Amino acid sequence: MIYLHHNYGPHGKLKSPNCMVDSRFSLKITDFGLHQLRGPPPPPTDMKSYYKNQLWSAPELLRKYSNHGELLGTVKGDVYSFAVICQEIIYRKGVFYRPDISEPEAIVERVKSSPPFRPLLEVSSQEGKGCNPDLISLVQNAWSEDPSLRPEFTTIKMTIRKFNESGDTDNLLDNLLSRMEQYANNLEDLVAERTEQYLTEKKRVEDLLYSILPKSVASQLIRKQAVKAESFDSVTIYFSDIVEFTSLSADSTAIQVVDLLNNLYTLFDSIIVRFDVYKVETIGDAYMVASGLPQRNENKHAREIARMAIEFLKSMSTFKIPHRPNRELKLRIGIHSGPVCAGVVGVKMPRYCLFGDTVNTSSRMESNGEPKRIHISRTTMSILRTFGNFIMSRRGLVEMKGKGKMETYWLHGEYGNIVYPPAPGAVLVDNDPNLVNEAPPSQPQLQPPAPPTSSCDNGSSCGDLTHAAMVATTNGVADGDQQPLITSATTTNVTQHMTTTAVNTGISPKNPPSPKSAAGTPTSSNFIRAT
Numbered sequence: 001m002i003y004l005h006h007n008y009g010p011h012g013k014l015k016s017p018n019c020m021v022d023s024r025f026s027l028k029i030t031d032f033g034l035h036q037l038r039g040p041p042p043p044p045t046d047m048k049s050y051y052k053n054q055l056w057s058a059p060e061l062l063r064k065y066s067n068h069g070e071l072l073g074t075v076k077g078d079v080y081s082f083a084v085i086c087q088e089i090i091y092r093k094g095v096f097y098r099p100d101i102s103e104p105e106a107i108v109e110r111v112k113s114s115p116p117f118r119p120l121l122e123v124s125s126q127e128g129k130g131c132n133p134d135l136i137s138l139v140q141n142a143w144s145e146d147p148s149l150r151p152e153f154t155t156i157k158m159t160i161r162k163f164n165e166s167g168d169t170d171n172l173l174d175n176l177l178s179r180m181e182q183y184a185n186n187l188e189d190l191v192a193e194r195t196e197q198y199l200t201e202k203k204r205v206e207d208l209l210y211s212i213l214p215k216s217v218a219s220q221l222i223r224k225q226a227v228k229a230e231s232f233d234s235v236t237i238y239f240s241d242i243v244e245f246t247s248l249s250a251d252s253t254a255i256q257v258v259d260l261l262n263n264l265y266t267l268f269d270s271i272i273v274r275f276d277v278y279k280v281e282t283i284g285d286a287y288m289v290a291s292g293l294p295q296r297n298e299n300k301h302a303r304e305i306a307r308m309a310i311e312f313l314k315s316m317s318t319f320k321i322p323h324r325p326n327r328e329l330k331l332r333i334g335i336h337s338g339p340v341c342a343g344v345v346g347v348k349m350p351r352y353c354l355f356g357d358t359v360n361t362s363s364r365m366e367s368n369g370e371p372k373r374i375h376i377s378r379t380t381m382s383i384l385r386t387f388g389n390f391i392m393s394r395r396g397l398v399e400m401k402g403k404g405k406m407e408t409y410w411l412h413g414e415y416g417n418i419v420y421p422p423a424p425g426a427v428l429v430d431n432d433p434n435l436v437n438e439a440p441p442s443q444p445q446l447q448p449p450a451p452p453t454s455s456c457d458n459g460s461s462c463g464d465l466t467h468a469a470m471v472a473t474t475n476g477v478a479d480g481d482q483q484p485l486i487t488s489a490t491t492t493n494v495t496q497h498m499t500t501t502a503v504n505t506g507i508s509p510k511n512p513p514s515p516k517s518a519a520g521t522p523t524s525s526n527f528i529r530a531t
Contacts, residue, residue, distance in 0.1 A: 001153045012073020014081035015056040024173040051104035055096045056081040062112045076147035083142035087119045116145040213352050214294045229343030235292035236301040236337040239366035242285040243330040256323045271311050275304045302383035309374050313419040334366025336377040364400045374411040381409045389415050393426035
């Protein structure tokens, strides 16, 4: 408009329909400098359109050229038209918006008359809240009733530039290109930040999935691969439950039971991370763990489960029931080793399930166990024997539901880490056949005691230890194809080396301590170590 006024004079018909935007988003003014044909007034049918075109016209022009005469523009009249266009942009509700009047003819008549009548423009209005107050003041000055009070376009341009604190140019496309350059410079940082957030969320989801399924199985599901059922020749399965849990639950509220199980399983979960095991599931007070699947670990699965079970029992000495702090929590543990088949079952809530007789046998080992004891099968005992550092004793033949009689054993701990000592007269499983031929280097050699005079379990006189060993050998055979734990070759050695009736945590495979009585003298023992 500055250029137009300087070179051609006033526009005379400045209005929003004459403001065009080119391909570079630059504003262009049209409909000026053309010769006009004088003609008769418009017919009554077009009067509404005629008055609507006059809504951008200054009041002094409307009064001067009444009776539908041709309006001639002025510089100050263009400033007035600019102010009306600004109000139109701010409110976006059409030209000369007022909520109380909408007919163009009525608006024109009100503008021509006194007092001054202008479009709605208030900072307090909903539409004007985001508008700069200085801009509203500029618009109000531009449509002043007195043309001499209206600013020139040069003044308007300088005032608007003060509003532009960011230094944007008049060309919208240049402004867009400048902003795109800024976005491009910052894009790498934004991408890195969003990528880090994505990876963090992805890791959370994966960790949650890995806590539900084995990592190898979960990875296959993440890659949308089918997880096929797989057979495992030898794994070890752990079952445990809380002794007298039913009576404890009956004396507790539901919230107290939930808190108890949550504290207990949180403790167990913190322990199993130290071993190569997989937590299969928890059902009520039952806790099921397996080792040797889905990643095979040779015969280490029995050792991992055994050590885990030992740590579970040890942790019970410090565990407190929140609402019954004086009541001891007792675990009953059963362990069995054997073949299983494992696979993912379900789609909505997939579960990694184990199938096979080994699972059932492990459950039977737990249910037929005793409080604060680790009950293991002969298969598990045979594997643990190969490591040479576990202390086990023979329990005997136990009637198992659906299994008949099975020979089972107690796991007491490892050398240096015994959770409970074997009972007097228990038949210990000897991990090292040469142990009975070695005397402890730091203790005197024990002399064979006098033959016992007590009766054996079958009511007959034992006579000597050789006979007792043979009785243990006979009872140690679960079925015809099992090998006895005590052989005739080692019976003589067992007779020559009697050990203490109390096994303490200082026992080592090659240096068992010499037992002493309360007076400090060595004592005899009824323990029989079996090879």
